[in-house]
Amino acid sequence: MKKALICGVSGQDGAYLAKLLLNKGYTVFGASRDAQMSSFGNLKRLGIYDDVKRVSISINDFRSVLQTLQRAKPDEIYNLAGQSSVGLSFEQPVETLESISVGTLNLLEAIRFTGLPIRFYNAGSSECFGDTGNVPADEQTPFRPRSPYGVAKAAAFWQVANYREAYQIYASTGILFNHESPLRPERFVTQKIVAAACRIAKGSRETLTLGNIDIARDWGWAPEYVEAMWLMLQQQNADDYVIATGKTHKLSRFIQVVFEAVELDWRQHVQTDPSFFRPTDIAEGYANPAKAKKQLNWEARCSMEDVGRMMVEEKMLAEI
Incomplete structure (x- = not known):
């Protein structure tokens, strides 16, 4: 063992x-x-x-x-x-x-x-x-x-x-x-988005305030x-x-996926605030995971869209 x-x-x-x-x-x-x-x-x-x-x-x-x-x-x-x-x-x-x-x-x-x-x-x-x-x-x-x-x-x-x-x-x-996953704390932007979307879907009248939503990342x-x-x-x-998954999406697309999962239009509930921007940030992140696929026989199965929907499902179930 x-x-x-x-x-x-x-x-x-x-x-x-x-x-x-x-x-x-x-x-x-x-x-x-x-x-x-x-x-x-x-x-x-x-x-x-x-x-x-x-x-x-x-x-x-x-x-x-x-x-x-x-x-x-x-x-x-x-x-x-x-x-x-x-x-x-x-x-x-x-x-x-x-x-x-x-x-x-x-x-x-x-x-x-x-x-x-x-x-x-x-x-x-x-x-x-x-x-x-x-x-x-x-x-x-x-x-x-x-x-x-x-x-x-x-x-x-x-x-x-x-x-x-x-x-x-x-x-x-x-x-x-x-x-990402449902185990992410809310200080991470993905869980912050998921938590806010779920609250709004249940009746909260809040507006979600974020920093730069034009950044792009490879989410798995x-x-x-x-x-x-x-x-x-x-x-x-x-x-x-x-x-990595090998596929990159803007944060605004992740937001869209999450809000669509609770049947909402994200543009009615999200605003940006320049004070939330980091001193320096990576505009876009692209990955080539070919070596892992070849040598480890590992390949991401879940897409960013899958990740967003699964996080929403878990959050909604946890709060029932």
């Missing part, structure tokens, strides 16, 4: 990944900064709270990381921890850099120090690429991040590459484009993306992969 340690198990990806690994027969250790105080609401929502062995770990503290690895002796580590909001990274740049970059470095160094044959997955981000115009980004596309979050993820990516080359550690980065379904994470660690050799 394989053992996996998921750092950041309480988040969207961590919870779905824990469920996937449990279904595959893994013993799953779910790490949180304070496992005794954390609510692990997403694990409870997925019905797996009692199946995950919850452990406390501060990934910014090397000693804490080392002790956890020596106790759990995992076969695989999935690093999904760290500040996860691009918008918030402009307000908390130091916390963002430390939680992502230093945390990743501590995990890699602890693997090297223990000498355990651990396979390591690092959660990268399409934010590393910045603006590539309308050219789809792949694994060879240069990084030019436009947010503190993107800078931190880029630093972590190169740390992983360095440890893989210098110490022959099995370490892979998944460069994931946007992926989170439960599919965690499958790609697992597949990366099952390959003979460690490598990095772009994970």
Whole structure:
């Protein structure tokens, strides 16, 4: 029976990944900064709270990381921890850099120090690429991040590459484009849109205020993306992969899909406010996930339209 340690198990990806690994027969250790105080609401929502062995770990503290690895002796580590909001990274740049970059470095160094044959997955981000115009980004596309979050993820990516080359550690980065689900908190714009649309459909007279709705992104379904994470660690050799649907849509189109799912015209309920714009933002994000399809045999099955409708259905059901 394989053992996996998921750092950041309480988040969207961590919870779905824990469920996937449990279904595959893994013993799953779910790490949180304070496992005794954390609510692990997403694990409870997925019905797996009692199946995950919850452990406390501060990934910014090397000693804490080392002790956890020596106790759990995992076969695989999935690093999904760290500040996860691009918008918030402009307000908390130091916390963002430390939680992502230093945390990743501590995990890699602890693997090297223990000498355990651990396979390591690092959660990268399409934010590393910045603006590539309308050219789809792949694994060879240069990084030019436009947010503190993107800078931190880029630093972590190169740390992983360095440890893989210098110490022959099995370490892979998944460069994931946007992926959503009902487990997203409302500080993420997709869930903010879904929640507002559902409230308005039930009689709320509010107007949804957003920033730039002309940005374009490649949106996928989170439960599919965690499958790609697992597949990366099952390959003979460690490598990095772009994970995306390969299709890009404007945020205004996502808004339209969501409001149509509740039989509303979004233009009557949505307004924009320039004060919500970020200091720098990526205008359009395009992805080329061909390598993942060829080497991992992974391909996104759900479209952006599917994602929007499924999020609405779940939200409406949850509030009945």
